[in-house]
Amino acid sequence: MQRNTRQREAIRQVLHESGRPLSTQEVLEAAQEKVPGLGIATVYRTLNSLLEDKQISAVELPGETPRYEVAGKHHHHHFHCTVCGKVFEIENCPGDLERLAPPGFKAERHEIVLYGRCPDCPSA
Amino acid sequence: MQRNTRQREAIRQVLHESGRPLSTQEVLEAAQEKVPGLGIATVYRTLNSLLEDKQISAVELPGETPRYEVAGKHHHHHFHCTVCGKVFEIENCPGDLERLAPPGFKAERHEIVLYGRCPDCPSA
DNA sequence: TCTTATTTGATAATGAGATATCATTTTTGT
DNA sequence: ACAAAAATGATATCTCATTATCAAATAAGA
Numbered sequence: 392m393q394r395n396t397r398q399r400e401a402i403r404q405v406l407h408e409s410g411r412p413l414s415t416q417e418v419l420e421a422a423q424e425k426v427p428g429l430g431i432a433t434v435y436r437t438l439n440s441l442l443e444d445k446q447i448s449a450v451e452l453p454g455e456t457p458r459y460e461v462a463g464k465h466h467h468h469h470f471h472c473t474v475c476g477k478v479f480e481i482e483n484c485p486g487d488l489e490r491l492a493p494p495g496f497k498a499e500r501h502e503i504v505l506y507g508r509c510p511d512c513p514s515a
Numbered sequence: 516m517q518r519n520t521r522q523r524e525a526i527r528q529v530l531h532e533s534g535r536p537l538s539t540q541e542v543l544e545a546a547q548e549k550v551p552g553l554g555i556a557t558v559y560r561t562l563n564s565l566l567e568d569k570q571i572s573a574v575e576l577p578g579e580t581p582r583y584e585v586a587g588k589h590h591h592h593h594f595h596c597t598v599c600g601k602v603f604e605i606e607n608c609p610g611d612l613e614r615l616a617p618p619g620f621k622a623e624r625h626e627i628v629l630y631g632r633c634p635d636c637p638s639a
Numbered sequence: 640t641c642t643t644a645t646t647t648g649a650t651a652a653t654g655a656g657a658t659a660t661c662a663t664t665t666t667t668g669t
Numbered sequence: 670a671c672a673a674a675a676a677t678g679a680t681a682t683c684t685c686a687t688t689a690t691c692a693a694a695t696a697a698g699a
Contacts, residue, residue: 393675394666394667394675394676395666396665396675396677398676398677399676428677429677429678430678430679431678431679432657432658432659432678432680433676433677435656435658436658436676436677437676451577451578452577453576453579453626454575454581455577456655470616470620470622473623481615483615484615485615488609488627488629489629489631491592491605491607491629492594492631493594493606495633496594496603496631496633496634497631497632498594498629498630499597500629500630500631501628501629501630502626502628503612503625503626503627504625504626505612505613505616505624505625506622506623507613507616507620507621507622507624508620508623510619510620514621517645518644518645518646518695518696519696519697520645520646520647520696521695522646522647523646539686552647552648553647553648554648555648555649555687556647556648556650556687556688557646557647557648559686559687559688560647560688580685580686
């Protein structure tokens with residue numbers, strides 16, 4: 392049975408309000424604004440539950456802990472700020488990258504990650 | 516002082532002979548063909564040493580343990596077989612993906628990973 | 640060949656992220 | 670409001686990949 396708890400609702404909201412994928416820690420900190428005292432275990436449990444429900448999806452990045460975003464978005468990619476570590480969504484996609492696969496290889500899917508500075512992290 | 520040991524040489528050879536990036540475990544198994552009894556600690560130590568020397572470079576993939584390849588190759592990307600888990604090199608690159616970054620973002624670098632089946636893993 | 644500092648291999652220790660445990664709190668249907 | 674089931678929070682535990690430890694083996698210069 393699934394119950395509507397303040398914690399679960401706060402975590403869902405945090406993910407919906409954020410314009411970008413969040414790490415477990417980011418979810419914890421943001422959700423604690425809404426529900427003080429919320430524990431990290433609840434964040435893990437709730438994220439896993441939302442994943443099972445397909446309400447959110449995991450964003451895996453090289454050498455990074457997973458980020459989570461609301462599910463159902465159309466095909467997109469991500470920008471990883473090398474300064475602050477935040478991950479952002481990228482709308483555009485060059486498309487049809489599967490053709491890059493060498494003969495004999497059958498590509499079914501692709502991922503692109505851009506690395507650089509986000510607007511909040513100026514070079515100066 | 517750096518010494519030329521059979522172990523170090525075997526590990527270097529394995530990486531040069533392999534046409535694709537290898538995980539620590541893959542390096543261990545391949546190098547043990549040349550030097551039976553070679554231990555995992557030596558693999559880790561040697562890979563780190565080769566990394567410092569810039570003789571090899573690490574390939575980070577989402578949710579995966581790093582792979583290692585000989586350094587100095589020109590810009591390229593990787594194919595990750597979803598069946599056997601092996602990682603392969605892709606020569607081609609669509610180039611200039613940095614332009615996909617939204618306004619205000621300064622992309623400096625990009626990574627592409629293709630997912631699918633390698634020639635050794637037929638769909639059937 | 641000898642000497643000595645380095646490297647090795649086995650394995651214990653570490654570290655980080657994630658999960659399990661369990662007493663307490665909270666939902667929710669009645 | 671009550672009772673029963675489920676969720677929470679604190680924290681212990683687990684799971685790995687990787688690193689540290691240290692006695693034994695081994696390069697490599699004298």
